[in-house]
Amino acid sequence: MFFARIGRFATRYRLLIIAAWLFAAAVITLIAPNIEDVASSDQADFLPDDAPFAHAEAVYQSTFPDGFSPSSTVIVIDAHAAGGVLDREAETFEEQVDTTAGRLIRDFQAWLASDDAPDNISGVSAPIASPAAATLMIAPDNQVAIVDVSLGTSSTDEATGETLTLIDDWLVEHRPDTIKTYQTGQAPIVNNTTDSIKTSVDRTIWVTVVLVIVMLLLVYRSPVSPLVPLLAVTVAYLITRGMVAYLGAHYMTITSYANVLLVTVMYGAGTDYCLFLISRFREEMADHVGLEKATSRTVHLVGETITSSAGTVFVGFMAMIFAEMGIFNTSGPALALGVVMSLAAGLTFVPALLAVFGERAFWPGQATHRSAGRLYAITSKQVSSRPLVTIVIIVTLMAPLSVYGVNQRISYDLMGDLPDGKDSVIGYDLMAQGLGAGNVLPMDVIITGRDPDHIAADIARLTDDIAAVDGVADVRGLNTLLGQNRDMAGLLRVDVQLGLALDMLAGLSADTLADPQQLEGLIGGVTSYLDLLVERFPQIANDPDLLTLQEILGGNLLQMASRQADIAPALAGLAARFNPDASDPIPDPYLMLTGLGDILAAVPASDANTGFDRLAQQVPAYLTADSTAFKLSVILGVQPTSYEAMHAVHAIRDILTGYQDTGEAVLSGGSATNADIRDTMDRDFLRAFGFVLLGIFFVLLLMLRSMVAPLYLIATVLLSFTCTLGLTNFVFKEIVFKVDGLTWYVPFFMFVFLVALGMDYSIFLFGRIKEEVAHHGIREGVHVAVARTGAIITSAGAILAGTFAAMSVGEIKGLAEIGFAVAVGVLIDTFVVRTVLDPALAALFGKWTWWPGGVPKPHSSRHAEAAPAADATD
Secondary structure (H helix, E strand, C coil), X not given: CHHHHHHHHHHHCHHHHHHHHHHHHHHHHHHCCCHHHHEECCHHHHCCCCCHHHHHHHHHHHHXXXXXXXXXXXXXEECHHHCCCCCCCCCCHHHHCCCHHHHHHHHHHHHHCCCCCCCCEEEEECXXXXXXXXXXXXXXXXXXXXXXXXXXXXXXXXXHHHHHHHHHHHHHHHCCCCCEEEEECHHHHHHXXXXXXXXXXXXXXXXXXXXXXXXXXXXXXXXXXXXXXXXHHHHHHHHHHHXXXXXXXXXXXXXXXXXXXXXXXXXXXXXXXXXHHHHHHHHHHHCCCCHHHHHHHHHHHHHHHHHHHHHHHHHHHHHHHHCCCHHHHCHHHHHHHHHHHHHHHHHHHHHHHHHHHHHHHHCCCCCCCCCCCHHHHHHHHHHHHCHHHHHHHHHHHHHHHHHHHHCCCEECCCCCCCCCCCHHHHHHHHHHHHHCHHHHCCEEEEECCCCCCCHHHHHHHHHHHHHCCCCEEEEEECCECCCCCCCCECCCEHHHHHHHHHHHHHCCCHHHHHCHHHHHHHHHHHHHHHHHHHHHCHHHCCCHHHHHHHHHHHCCHHHHHHCHHHHHHXXXXXXXXXXXXXXXXXCCCECCCCCHHHHHHCCCHHHCCCHHHHHHHHHHHHECCCCCCEEEEEEECCCCCCHHHHHHHHHHHHHHHHHCCCCCEEEEEHHHHHHHHHHHHHHHHHHHHHHHHHHHHHHHHHXXXXXXXXXXXXXXXXXXXXHHHHHHHHHHHHCCCCCCCEECCHHHHHHHHHHHHHHHHHHHHHHHHXXXXXXXXXXXXXXXXXXXXXXXHHHHHHHHHHHHHHHXXXXXXXXXXXXXXXXXXXXXXXXXXHHHHHHHHHHHHHHHHHCECCCCCCCCCCCCCCCCCCCCCC
């Protein structure tokens, strides 16, 4: 009676209802924010608040506020056509950088430092700054260089997108023809992803609309009938999009994928609901019962079924809120809202439109009864008469793909979703080829709460421990500024420091040696350093070489000049005491150079190009002012998005637990984010598996009054899912994109969509089986039900598959994978599972299908057409 009242209301007040829906769509569209402006494409935004990466980012920002930036862009300079970045034949570094590429970098750096540059530029690192910078930022083959630009705004901030555009514009205007430039890194990747999603949404909408029109024209052979679902679904979509955008602007972070998923689900499921309504309306009009009665009876007879169907989908989508990943727990409610709005439009807006159109809805034809096709009658007869054979054949054919599918790895490749022609992808590949994949996405280790007297030993020890992890290529910090296998490694070892002091003294110019004031300042700095050694290592207080140095440096300048030849041997002898290979080595021979400023202040700039000088420049970036916290940069030797990289992340985090006794010890960076995504996904899939299936089980339990049927229906949908998973893996790994694996979020969305949407057809089918079994017995009832529902399920499945297939025309590979997978999965459900396998199981189980409720009994006054338009289409 409830749905009958809704039908009468929708018919009586049809013009008012149509006006209300159109008005709501117009107002909400005008006042709501643009969903694309409030959505995020940054994967890190969707990790739970307690994810290790999120905590690491907070520790990094609080410990090194000057060195932390919310986002960054890396400009990749391709100098292949210009003959290289540096002039390797030039004698001085200044001459080496005086090249086409070097001048472009210099001018670009100057522009970024000028008043004309964007306001959110917070730092620039360029390879022309020093030989040390060139070593790290220019490829060994001299063909590629990078400029790292830190930004004060997040990757998803509007100002970041504007800055990236301004940088591109400047580079296009100023770069020579022989130089190519690309932006990659965190901010460009996120912004390129957002742009590709926008393109995907636009393409998906247009393709979806065309597909729906074509399919409905084939079903109804009328140009008018398709207008009803298109108008109803479009209005419902506009309202839903505005509501989701408002939620995203004020209450939660929503993913950029939400919009394209809304389009697909609402145009697919919403059109299906309209299909059942229009089909029933055609039947009622063919009986000449009158327009008002036909409309109200349509809602009365179909409303419960499409509501049950929408309820199943709603439960499946809402179960996603139990996921930890924001991309799922925000998409779920958004999609559930879309289903509710589609249902509301189907129960009110569609009947109102049908009441207005009347017989004209089927122009140029007229409303007629349509009989079930012979194909479904023949199929259903075979299925109901030989259920066991049917089941064995289908399971045997689907099982191999299912086994293959569940044993495939998924991909966490940051670039895997983007088209190959995007600048961020090209730049990423150039960096990976020239500088190594690990330099593209380095990680940072932050350690706090350490003892200043022993922090140098902590840095050296942790550097060595992390460097020994499989997959780690290099570790950079105060002990290894340029990396472990390059110059200036071991800078915190006292023997290395003394060696550098010796080199510095040997390289002093004649002018410096002749200037008493500068010389006295230098002597004071070295003396302070020796005093620090004695304070930190009291066991060397009586060392003969140390005493010699103190005696020489403690005299006047004439005395020091007379014993100048003794300085070098004394420094070398003292250094030998700190060599780990010495016969009686000093434990932990490491020292932080807190007296460095006194030494460098006395050395002229012309003499200061030493290891000490470079170390001094890097100290603030790697060590806090109170010397209680430090940072290390970790460079991986494997693809940063690979499983090997994630294994390295876990190994490093295990090492860091030994440094958490007095403070924080955390790891941040792209690979750490990926590891957290994988760990969260492992938990989320188990949650989704449990909550989605449990929710749908209870919906089926309430509808069928049976414990058995829901169990095998869920089993068949799992078989369909795993088979589709295997087929999708094979197609995209071996045929289409040649990917290493499906994008990480694809299996999750596949599972929810196929289980929730696929179960729709189980409800349509078993609603009719329940009715027919009551009047024809079990096997004959199954036969009649399949014969009469085959056409409608086929039409609905084809439309739903078509809308998801439309996602394949977008630029985002992961969305293309979802579109293909769900389209194929729905077709498998439509033509194999729902019309063959499920009926075979119902026939095989017989009366046990309905346990404990018992085999359905006929009602005293049966409406032969109570099921939703089961025989209403070809």
